[in-house]
Amino acid sequence: MAEPWATLGIDLHLEPTGPGLRRGLTGALREAVRSGRLAPGTRLPSSRALAADLGIARNTVADAYADLVAEGWLTARQGSGTRVATGAPATPARQPGRTQPAPPSGTAAHAQQRARSRPSYDLRPGNPDLASFPRAEWLRAARRALAAAPYHALDYGDPRGRPELRAALAGYLSRARGVRADPERIVVCAGFAHALRLLGTVLRARGARTVAVESYGLDVHRDLLTDAGLATTPLPFDARGTDPDGLDDADAVLLTPAHQFPMGVPLHRDRRAAVVDRARRTGALILEDDYDGEFRYDRQPVGALQGLDPDRVAYLGTASKSLAPGLRLAWAVLPPDLAGEVAAAKGGVDTCGALDQLTLAEFLTSGAYDRHVRASRLRYRRRRDALVAAVAARAPQARVTGIAAGLHVLLRLPPGSEQSVVQAANWRGLALHGLARYRNPTARVEPLDALVVGYGTPPDHAWSGALDALCAALPG
Structure with a gap:
């Protein structure tokens, strides 16, 4: 019995039906084109190759091809083989009794819905300008890294990650962020959420029950800890940042000390020392999310909290803000x-792509990463300055805070206006988040009307339009 597939040229799934091989093959090919499974311009296997794969005579395939060329479904040209005709009338399947094509479903429907609902401008926080990703420099680094990589680098790797990247990270983090790093104590992860999930699993296995969190932050991080079986309790928050009062009852604490998200303030130096002292006294672990640590505009970057006590602080960083979240690389x-327990929780082999790890290692050691961060810092500072000036001139009732660092600002609003401003922005095609979205529902903090405006996301050509849409939505 003939196999319903072909392996040469392209993988081609065919199920000939009806009487006779020629008629059955012709019908199966015609249906594949009609349904859109074979797109216009697709090159088909040669008649010899398809006949060999299907176990039928070559003349049978050649005759089926000729029939479909005559009908206009295929084209045949000397030297370019047989292809699906550009004007082939592909039509989606119709349901009985319908006169119009059935609406798309599944992935196609989801893609169309996203296209319809995609905002004209995006000022949601959390993403850099993806259009500024250094493609040429990254490609050069990838070529150098792949050329220098030993063959065993492409095998199943150490769950801690490629040694080249861990060594490069140790040097960079020590120099740029004040982290006391040893390559043997670094675990490469597939994003910050992956790292947090691993730590939550390890903490729960150690008997931990509670993790203290900030009063404002991402609910997805709290959910990850909850999924690991850990309860989360919010710490007090004021103008000096998160207050460590209440930490005594927690087994760990999750902080963004360099630039608190979303409030935009660094943890006060007295609070930094107090958090570390309490962790030493109680045995708690500090989980340091170095959010926006590399993008500081008013002075030298605030050093990592981990430098105060590497034995009590787990430092978590990522390339998502400095390069792109699609790289899925964090540490x-x-x-x-x-370190050993987290590596074991990650699994027996490395789960992060070796080639991207090698490329990032080369990007770091060659100095390309420093150059990219410094250029990005200048571009984002200009955007921040333009935002501050525009709000001051066109929406004096709003007040911009948290501007010293990062890729977002906190825009204070008149009391009771947050929801209406977010709605007005949405009507103008501007995606925007209010502060209420990030408030821990159990936190004892006074509600504050504000917007969390991410100025890193729009590409350069859309920045002025996004700024205009923001100011138009703000109270005058």
Whole structure:
């Protein structure tokens, strides 16, 4: 019995039906084109190759091809083989009794819905300008890294990650962020959420029950800890940042000390020391999310909290803001007694792509990463300055805060106006988040009307339009 597939040229699934091989093959090919499974311009296997794969005579395939060329479904040209005709009338399947094509479903419908609902401008926080990704420099680094990589680098790797990247990260983080890093204590992860999930799993296995979190932050991070079996409790928050009061009852604490998200303030130096002292006294672990640590505009970057006590702080960083979230590369610099357990929780082999790790290692050691960050810092600072000036001139009732660092600002609004401003922005095609979205529902903080405006996301050509749409939505 003939196999219903072909392997040469392209993988081609065919199920000939009806009497006779020629008629059955012709019908199966015609239906594949009509349904859109074979797109216009697709090159088909040669008649010899398809006949060999289907176990039928070559003349049968050649005759089926000729029939479909005559009908206009295929084209045949000397030297370019047989292809699906550009004007082939592909039509979606119709349901009985319908006179119009059935609406798309599944992935196609989801893509169309996203296209219809995509905002004209996006000022949601959390993403860099993806259009500014350094493609040429990244490609050069990838070529150098792949050329220099030993063949075994492409095998199943150490769950901690490629040693080249861990060594490069140790040098960079020590120099640029004040992290006391040892390559043996670094675990490469597939994003910050992956690192946090691993730590939550390890903490729960150690008997931890509670993790203190900030009063404002991402609910997805709290959910990850909850999914690991850990309860989360919010800490007090004021003008000096998160207050460590209440930490005594927690087994760990999750903080964004360099630039608190979303409030935009660094953790006060007295609070930094107090958090570390309490962790030493109680045995708690500090999970440091170095959010926006590399993008500081008013002075030298605030050093990582981990530098105060590497034995009590797990430092978590990512390339998502400095390069792109699609790279799915993050890192955890861990206390000595924790590194092995986190690597074991990650699994027996590396789960992050070796080629991207090698490329990032080359990007770091060659200095390309520093150059990219410095150029990005200048571009984002100009955007921030333009935002501050525009709001001051066109929406004096709003007040911009949290501008010293990062890729977002907090825009204070008149009391009771947050929801109406967010709605007005949406009507103008502007995607925007209010502060209420990030408030821990159990936190004891006074409600504050504000917007969390991410100025990193729009590409350069859309920045002025996004700024105009923002100011138009703000109260005058």
